[in-house]
Amino acid sequence: MSKEITYAGRRDSRLVTIRRGGTLEDSQHRLLAAWAADCAEHVLDYFRLQYPDDNRPQRAIEQARAWSRGEISMTQARQAAYAAHAAARMAAGAAREAARAAGHAAATAHMADHELGAAAYAIRAVRAASSVNTREDAGRIECQWQREMLPDAIRTLVLMDENLRNHKLWSLF
Numbered sequence: 001m002s003k004e005i006t007y008a009g010r011r012d013s014r015l016v017t018i019r020r021g022g023t024l025e026d027s028q029h030r031l032l033a034a035w036a037a038d039c040a041e042h043v044l045d046y047f048r049l050q051y052p053d054d055n056r057p058q059r060a061i062e063q064a065r066a067w068s069r070g071e072i073s074m075t076q077a078r079q080a081a082y083a084a085h086a087a088a089r090m091a092a093g094a095a096r097e098a099a100r101a102a103g104h105a106a107a108t109a110h111m112a113d114h115e116l117g118a119a120a121y122a123i124r125a126v127r128a129a130s131s132v133n134t135r136e137d138a139g140r141i142e143c144q145w146q147r148e149m150l151p152d153a154i155r156t157l158v159l160m161d162e163n164l165r166n167h168k169l170w171s172l173f
Helices: 026-050 056-068 074-089 093-107 112-129 135-149 152-169
Strands: none
Touching: 026 056, 026 093, 026 112, 026 135, 026 152, 056 074, 056 093, 074 093, 093 112, 112 135, 112 152
């Protein structure tokens, strides 16, 4: 029998599920995973264009969505996250960042605070694909798109998380 891990104060309790001692409800957790998948999918073509035969990032996004609908286990989503990160390690530039976004989207099933990893790496993908002169604007446009995609039920949670962790995520938000 597995030992249940409870929140011990190291993570933002708003992003830890109630059953683990935090305040995050399952419905919010599932919305975070779905939103993270949206962020990753928005930049997936950067990976697909360079690696059309490698479906690991696409599969991670699909698994994030499947988990958000309650169709697969957290362990299955986490395995897809590992695979997407493996794809990222063999890629470069915008493709690498897009694969990392997909990995974080799937990892959101395991730990809700990976939602910002998906968003941040998606912004990095857009910036990496842009010219030096347009990178900042491209990143801001991507961030704005992500915010427009936020469901109302998690908007405040994500925007507060962006504000709190922006310095850890390359000041992209």
